[in-house]
Amino acid sequence: MTERRVARLGKSLTALATLAFLAACGGGDTLALEDTAPDAIYQQAELALAQGDPEDAARLFAEVERLYPYSDFAKRGLIMQAFAYHRNRDYENARAAAQRFIDFYPADEDAAYAQYLLALSYYDQIDQVGRDQGLTFQALQSLRTVIEQYPDSEYARSSILKFDLAFDHLAAKEMEIGRYYLKRKHYPAAINRFRAVVEEFQTTTHTPEALMRLVEAYLSLGLTEEAQTAGAILGYNFQSSPFYDDAYRQLTGRGLSPEAKGSGWLVDIYRRTVRGSWL
Numbered sequence: 001m002t003e004r005r006v007a008r009l010g011k012s013l014t015a016l017a018t019l020a021f022l023a024a025c026g027g028g029d030t031l032a033l034e035d036t037a038p039d040a041i042y043q044q045a046e047l048a049l050a051q052g053d054p055e056d057a058a059r060l061f062a063e064v065e066r067l068y069p070y071s072d073f074a075k076r077g078l079i080m081q082a083f084a085y086h087r088n089r090d091y092e093n094a095r096a097a098a099q100r101f102i103d104f105y106p107a108d109e110d111a112a113y114a115q116y117l118l119a120l121s122y123y124d125q126i127d128q129v130g131r132d133q134g135l136t137f138q139a140l141q142s143l144r145t146v147i148e149q150y151p152d153s154e155y156a157r158s159s160i161l162k163f164d165l166a167f168d169h170l171a172a173k174e175m176e177i178g179r180y181y182l183k184r185k186h187y188p189a190a191i192n193r194f195r196a197v198v199e200e201f202q203t204t205t206h207t208p209e210a211l212m213r214l215v216e217a218y219l220s221l222g223l224t225e226e227a228q229t230a231g232a233i234l235g236y237n238f239q240s241s242p243f244y245d246d247a248y249r250q251l252t253g254r255g256l257s258p259e260a261k262g263s264g265w266l267v268d269i270y271r272r273t274v275r276g277s278w279l
Contacts, residue, residue: 033063038073045077049084058084058093075101079110082117091121112150116159119143123162126169133173139166171201171210178213187217198233198269208234212243214266215250224256229266231258236273 033041045060061084064077078101085094098118102111119142125135143166146159178193194217197210211234218227231247235258238244251258260270 033060033067038064038068038071038077041067042073042077045080045084049087054084054088055090058088058090075105075108078104079114079117082114086117086121086124089124091125094118094121112146112153112155115142115146115150116153116155119146119159119162123166126166133170136166136169136173140170167201168204168206171197171204171206174201175206175210175213178210182213182217185220187221191217195265199265208238208241208243211238212247215247219250219254224254225262226264226266227251228256228258229260229262229264229270231256232260233266233270233273234258236270 041060041064045057045064048054048057048060058081061077061081064071065074065081068074078097082094082097082101085091085097095118098114098121101108101114102118105111105114119139122135122139122142126139127135140163143159143163146153146155147163150156174193174197178190178197181187181190181193191214194210194213197204197206198214201207211230214230215227215234218224218230228251231244231251234241234244234247248258260267
């Protein structure tokens with residue numbers, strides 16, 4: 001959420017209102033919240049955000065929702081809870097607050113932002129490639145919801161960009177595992193990983209390397225037709241890639257050339273490539 005978005009969602013605090021509020025707090029002491037109007041608690045939460053304390057802000061926004069559950073401030077406090085939790089990197093609570101907003105106010109103008117926050121709370125937890133990728137899948141699902149349900153919102157473009165990055169991240173995970181198996185000469189296991197990239201993640205940046213690694217793995221197993229076909233697909237789509245140069249050298253070093261041969265899943269992909277329906 002941008003600072004501009006925070007200002008639009010919340011009631012802007014003027015310097016006079018801030019001074020008056022601080023005086024009411026007795027120079028900064030916490031208000032007895034049960035006896036405080038919702039707008040005053042809301043302002044205190046905004047002030048906590050402005051002072052760089054998102055944890056306290058989230059607590060206060062939650063108090064608005066708890067004490068005045070049917071007020072307009074409760075609705076505003078709920079979306080701001082999600083924002084404050086996310087800013088504090090408390091992603092689990094950010095997701096819970098965002099999901100509650102979506103459940104309670106599905107037609108509200110801020111439902112798109114709530115869904116975007118929900119997606120961000122997964123996306124921002126995507127860790128190094130070597131870690132478990134469950135959160136990446138959840139980020140993709142949530143980002144897709146923003147893209148499909150709110151295509152005209154201000155969050156759609158950002159969601160598309162993040163979706164592509166998360167998708168590429170999953171392909172990178174497959175490549176890492178495939179290289180691990182290839183290095184240890186577990187060729188069938190490596191082929192399965194590289195095949196997944198070629199079939200399921202063909203629009204990512206990892207496809208050229210996956211095809212080159214397939215050439216390498218199939219040659220190691222003596223499956224020359226499959227290796228040649230993988231090389232042909234690589235040459236057709238990525239002839240200027242250094243991965244094609246590597247695959248070409250591997251093939252020609254054995255007296256082979258990149259061309260579609262035999263049958264199987266790679267030949268099917270080659271045929272689709274020639275027809276222009278792949279990549």
